[in-house]
Amino acid sequence: MSDTRKVPKRGLSTYCFYPQMDVNMDLEDIFMHMEDMGAFGLEILADGIIEGYPYPSNKWLDKWFSLVEKYHIIPVEYGHWVESRLVPGREATIEESLEQLIRDIKLASFMGFTCMRTKLGVIDEVLNPVSNWREIIKRALPYAEKYNVVMQPELHAPTRLTDPMVQEYAEFIDKENTKYFGFNVDFGVFQVRRADGTKRRMGPPGFEFKPSKPEDIIPFLPYIHCCHAKYYNMNEDFEETTIPYREVIDIMIRHGWDGYLLSEYEGPNKTDINHCITQVRRHQLFMKRLLGA
Amino acid sequence: MLEMEAIQYKGFRNIKKNGEVTGFQVGIRFVAYRGPWLSQFRFKYVKVDGEKFGPDACTFLLHGIEYTYEEMLQDWHVKWNLQDVCYIHVRKPGGLESGNHRVQVIFKEIASYLPPRVDTVLDMTEDFPEDDKNTREMIIV
Numbered sequence: 099m100s101d102t103r104k105v106p107k108r109g110l111s112t113y114c115f116y117p118q119m120d121v122n123m124d125l126e127d128i129f130m131h132m133e134d135m136g137a138f139g140l141e142i143l144a145d146g147i148i149e150g151y152p153y154p155s156n157k158w159l160d161k162w163f164s165l166v167e168k169y170h171i172i173p174v175e176y177g178h179w180v181e182s183r184l185v186p187g188r189e190a191t192i193e194e195s196l197e198q199l200i201r202d203i204k205l206a207s208f209m210g211f212t213c214m215r216t217k218l219g220v221i222d223e224v225l226n227p228v229s230n231w232r233e234i235i236k237r238a239l240p241y242a243e244k245y246n247v248v249m250q251p252e253l254h255a256p257t258r259l260t261d262p263m264v265q266e267y268a269e270f271i272d273k274e275n276t277k278y279f280g281f282n283v284d285f286g287v288f289q290v291r292r293a294d295g296t297k298r299r300m301g302p303p304g305f306e307f308k309p310s311k312p313e314d315i316i317p318f319l320p321y322i323h324c325c326h327a328k329y330y331n332m333n334e335d336f337e338e339t340t341i342p343y344r345e346v347i348d349i350m351i352r353h354g355w356d357g358y359l360l361s362e363y364e365g366p367n368k369t370d371i372n373h374c375i376t377q378v379r380r381h382q383l384f385m386k387r388l389l390g391a
Numbered sequence: 392m393l394e395m396e397a398i399q400y401k402g403f404r405n406i407k408k409n410g411e412v413t414g415f416q417v418g419i420r421f422v423a424y425r426g427p428w429l430s431q432f433r434f435k436y437v438k439v440d441g442e443k444f445g446p447d448a449c450t451f452l453l454h455g456i457e458y459t460y461e462e463m464l465q466d467w468h469v470k471w472n473l474q475d476v477c478y479i480h481v482r483k484p485g486g487l488e489s490g491n492h493r494v495q496v497i498f499k500e501i502a503s504y505l506p507p508r509v510d511t512v513l514d515m516t517e518d519f520p521e522d523d524k525n526t527r528e529m530i531i532v
Contacts, residue, residue, distance in 0.1 A: 116424040120393045120474055145425035146473045182503040183510065184467045185430045194467075219503030369395060 109139020129169035139358035176206035182219025207245035242278035259314035293331035312345040332380035405486030412486040427500035435497035
């Protein structure tokens with residue numbers, strides 16, 4: 099009897115290991131860990147991973163495709179940035195923003211990715227995007243459609259899922275009636291305490307950080323293609339101690355959300371390779387148990 | 392391979408031009424998950440044994456091209472990738488003496504995804520405390 103239950107799938111962001119790249123690890127090392135753990139969905143941070151970005155050599159791309167095949171990697175999300183504060187003293191024009199964005203759409207698609215984590219420039223402490231974001235995205239949509247990749251801004255603390263910005267993104271998607279713009283929810287929005295057990299209060303100056311409630315994600319699930327499964331502390335019992343993971347993942351399963359959960363370790367000791375690998379492996383085992391696969 | 396530190400030991404040496412020691416070089420990299428476009432590089436100073444060298448005393452060698460700081464600030468089509476070490480050429484006639492040196496380099500990148508306030512942290516003080524991230528003890532032979 100086949101199991102038709104829809105559940106989220108496991109993956110990993112290269113962010114987990116960024117201080118180690120080209121020091122103690124390379125991309126193939128990360129792919130080996132992914133295969134070991136059965137976490138095949140991949141997020142790269144394009145600017146950091148692609149040698150010669152934004153114009154990788156054919157030689158590098160050949161190596162990319164051979165490694166993806168060898169380790170059965172599924173390129174899920176291509177992390178990139180649309181820089182608005184590009185040169186001193188002025189905001190980037192729409193054309194300058196589009197030049198960056200369209201170039202990344204093409205490269206992401208060529209490399210086999212289906213989603214992009216599209217970071218737009220922000221204008222304030224609570225991370226509201228540049229005022230012309232609608233026009234930038236609207237003009238990029240035909241390219242996203244042609245190259246079949248979904249642009250997704252990341253909803254990241256201190257943003258809350260109840261903030262007007264999130265509603266505005268959802269309204270934009272509905273109005274444009276597009277499948278090529280969505281969200282990546284970073285689980286840090288649900289963080290209730292720090293890795294050391296104290297209450298999370300860190301927020302922008304003048305604001306107290308308030309976590310989103312797990313159920314706040316429900317109305318947005320149809321717009322979410324993958325999430326940053328952020329974590330700050332995996333304990334020896336394979337439990338995350340700062341974020342109500344069980345509630346969030348239970349909601350996802352109940353609503354049949356089957357996108358990718360991309361491990362993203364953002365706790366302390368990131369320059370300690372053994373610590374990072376341990377945290378990543380604990381997190382993957384934790385998610386495997388929660389997801390049943 | 393890269394060294395874990397932002398300040399790279401390899402490449403730390405005096406520079407000779409036309410038989411004369413005109414200064415020294417020190418390599419830096421971004422210990423980060425992305426590197427900046429050149430126009431988003433912000434540089435404050437190189438400090439060696441207490442002596443500071445600001446942007447006017449330095450040029451920046453990346454991908455085999457030597458840039459002034461002002462040239463970098465206008466160039467948003469060249470990416471300083473994480474695999475790239477940038478060698479800062481510091482003008483100091485006679486160079487550094489053989490022996491131990493304490494080298495601090497203060498720099499950052501502009502990141503549009505962070506609040507604009509963060510752009511100005513290098514303007515907030517003229518002297519940054521030395522720590523493991525921005526300072527390294529190194530030997531000139």
